[in-house]
Each structure stands twice: as structure tokens, then as C-alpha cells.
Amino acid sequence: MGFSSPEDGSHALDLSLEEASGLPIFGVAVHYPAGHVVPMHTHSHGHLIYADRGLLRVEAESGQWLVPPTAAVWLRSGVEHRLVVPVALQAHGLFVHNDICARLPEADCVIHVSSLVRELIMALTQADKQSLSATRMGLLGELLIEEIHAQPALPFHLPWPAGNADSPIQRVCQSLLNNPGDVTTATGWADKLAMGDKTFHRRFLQSTGMTFGKWRQQLRLMSSLTLLLKGVPITQVALASGYESHSAYTTAFSKQFGQPPSVFSAKL
Structure with missing residues (x-):
């Protein structure tokens, strides 16, 4: 999720407004066509990557993760990675401030996405940010953190x-x-x-x-x-x-x- 949609020229996402909000967790949703590759990049925040359909591949130096719609990849801040998109999909990226990353998995992994986690991801990445109060966004983010913490890691990792x-x-x-x-x-x-x-x-x-x-x-x-x-x-x-x-x-x-x-x- 380091780059915008190919229709925008795959430029780096501008997250300045979201970062300025001061929210502990914020997100974006981006459409990618089949065959698209988001080149290697890093984030200064913890990063959760989810696709609501299809199959997304996340590659890093330490290995690869395949992400079906029932799962999401959690990456620690600073982990260089790229995305490979086999079929057209909507990717959802959530960014978690480092001061609360300690409450999330210590290692990069794939976690189960329950129905509640999915709805929270959708609310945080697709909602009109101006229509939601900072208080509500903060509460949704806090609940998502708690739910992620409770999800088991899944065997979708291939070490490299x-x-x-x-x-x-x-x-x-x-x-x-x-x-x-x-x-x-x-x-x-x-x-x-x-x-x-x-x-x-x-x-x-x-x-x-x-x-x-x-x-x-x-x-x-x-x-x-x-x-x-x-x-x-x-x-x-x-x-x-x-x-x-x-x-x-x-x-x-x-x-x-x-x-x-x-x-x-x-x-x-």
C-alpha cells in the first residue's frame, strides 16, 4: 500500500492528512488491476494489508505471504515489501502508530480476518473521514487493535x-x-x-x-x-x-x- 492506484501513475500514497489526524490507526483503500505489481517500499508505521476478494501476494526479503479474503498480512514498521496482484481487487491498508504496535504480533505474519475484523477494516478504510468524528474513528481503531491481538496466526507464510x-x-x-x-x-x-x-x-x-x-x-x-x-x-x-x-x-x-x-x- 505504498503506492496509489495504477490509474494515478503508481505514485506514492499521500498519507499526510491521515498522519496529521493524530489517530492511532488510519487506513486507505486502493483498486489494483490484475497483474499489477506495487514495487518494493517501506512504511514508518505498522501495516495491515487486506483484500476483500481474490488472492494477494506480499513479498519481503524474509519470505512471501499469500492472502485470501479470510486473512490479512501484518508487517512491522520498516519492513520492505512489495505487492503482487494476480486478479483485480480492492486492497485495504491500515497503518498503526509505533507506540501501540507493541500490542500486536512481534513478527510479520498472516492473521485470520473474522467478520468483525472485516467490518472494522472497511469502516476505517472506506468511510468518508469527514463524516466520522475523531472520537468514533479512534474507538473503531482501538477495537480493531484488540481484535487483531486476539486473532491466531495462519500458515500462509513461505520463508525465503x-x-x-x-x-x-x-x-x-x-x-x-x-x-x-x-x-x-x-x-x-x-x-x-x-x-x-x-x-x-x-x-x-x-x-x-x-x-x-x-x-x-x-x-x-x-x-x-x-x-x-x-x-x-x-x-x-x-x-x-x-x-x-x-x-x-x-x-x-x-x-x-x-x-x-x-x-x-x-x-x-
């Missing part, structure tokens, strides 16, 4: 290896990101990189904080959300994501996200 883009582990991760259905085993990748199995596994774990198998499954499941969004049949989604069958994919998806893909896709 730190370091040079040409590093061996980064090359493996980028290759799998480009082709989630790649069935090359850890041994196969180790051979391609001319390193032993144990060395590959150790370096992968050190770079991402996850084992190769767990990271690849997380990638496959998260990547499959985009296919579900496009209405691709679940069996085709399963095969494209590297699973041998509809049932194997459904089992893994349900274990990761707490519901089968048929239920999840109905909410997109």
Missing part, C-alpha cells in the same frame, strides 16, 4: 532464504517457485549442486528454517491457491502441484489449512 540470489539454496527455491510441481528429490538437487545429501539438507534448513520436504510442501500448497482461485478443477490442481492424486492433495491441504480445498475455494 537470505543472501545472494545466486546462492545454491536460493536457486533451488526459485526453481521450485517457478515450477511447484517439480518432483526432483533432495538427493537430485544435491547432485545438481555437486554437494552431499547431508550438506544440502543442513544448508537448506539453515537458510529457510524448514526442512526441504516441509518447505516444498508449503510452497506447493500455497501455489495451489492461485489455481483454485482461477477455478481449475481440484484434480488438475493436485497434479499441477506435484501430488499424485486428488485425495493426497486434499489430505495435505486439509492438514495445513484446516479445511479441504473445495471448502476453501468456495470462499475465494
Whole structure:
């Protein structure tokens, strides 16, 4: 949410009026067309990013987050990030003053958006600010902070290896990101990189904080959300994501996200 809509030339958002209001939390809503990318930027405030439909991807140096309409991404102040928009959507950005960020998650994460949280986000980002009193805006913001604090973190984060883009582990991760259905085993990748199995596994774990198998499954499941969004049949989604069958994919998806893909896709 660091830039205005593409129709305005993607210039940086002017938040001076909102910042001058003195409110602890304020927000904006911006329309983005399909395929749009908001380039890397940072904010001096804590930042909550939500899209009321579609699937928004938020990328930072530490990893990537996929955000369905039932979730939002929380980023601490100063975290450099960019937005990737697979389908046209309305993005809602909320900015939280640093003096109250201590009441929110200490790490960047995806949180559940309950019906109440959604309505609060809409009220703070879409309402005519001149028609609402500062007192009411302040109370809405306070309630939103309390609700965010109560929401559980969700498994929509894919950690990304730190370091040079040409590093061996980064090359493996980028290759799998480009082709989630790649069935090359850890041994196969180790051979391609001319390193032993144990060395590959150790370096992968050190770079991402996850084992190769767990990271690849997380990638496959998260990547499959985009296919579900496009209405691709679940069996085709399963095969494209590297699973041998509809049932194997459904089992893994349900274990990761707490519901089968048929239920999840109905909410997109």
C-alpha cells in the first residue's frame, strides 16, 4: 500500500492528512488491476494489508505471504515489501502508530480476518473521514487493535532464504517457485549442486528454517491457491502441484489449512 492506484501513475500514497489526524490507526483503500505489481517500499508505521476478494501476494526479503479474503498480512514498521496482484481487487491498508504496535504480533505474519475484523477494516478504510468524528474513528481503531491481538496466526507464510540470489539454496527455491510441481528429490538437487545429501539438507534448513520436504510442501500448497482461485478443477490442481492424486492433495491441504480445498475455494 505504498503506492496509489495504477490509474494515478503508481505514485506514492499521500498519507499526510491521515498522519496529521493524530489517530492511532488510519487506513486507505486502493483498486489494483490484475497483474499489477506495487514495487518494493517501506512504511514508518505498522501495516495491515487486506483484500476483500481474490488472492494477494506480499513479498519481503524474509519470505512471501499469500492472502485470501479470510486473512490479512501484518508487517512491522520498516519492513520492505512489495505487492503482487494476480486478479483485480480492492486492497485495504491500515497503518498503526509505533507506540501501540507493541500490542500486536512481534513478527510479520498472516492473521485470520473474522467478520468483525472485516467490518472494522472497511469502516476505517472506506468511510468518508469527514463524516466520522475523531472520537468514533479512534474507538473503531482501538477495537480493531484488540481484535487483531486476539486473532491466531495462519500458515500462509513461505520463508525465503537470505543472501545472494545466486546462492545454491536460493536457486533451488526459485526453481521450485517457478515450477511447484517439480518432483526432483533432495538427493537430485544435491547432485545438481555437486554437494552431499547431508550438506544440502543442513544448508537448506539453515537458510529457510524448514526442512526441504516441509518447505516444498508449503510452497506447493500455497501455489495451489492461485489455481483454485482461477477455478481449475481440484484434480488438475493436485497434479499441477506435484501430488499424485486428488485425495493426497486434499489430505495435505486439509492438514495445513484446516479445511479441504473445495471448502476453501468456495470462499475465494
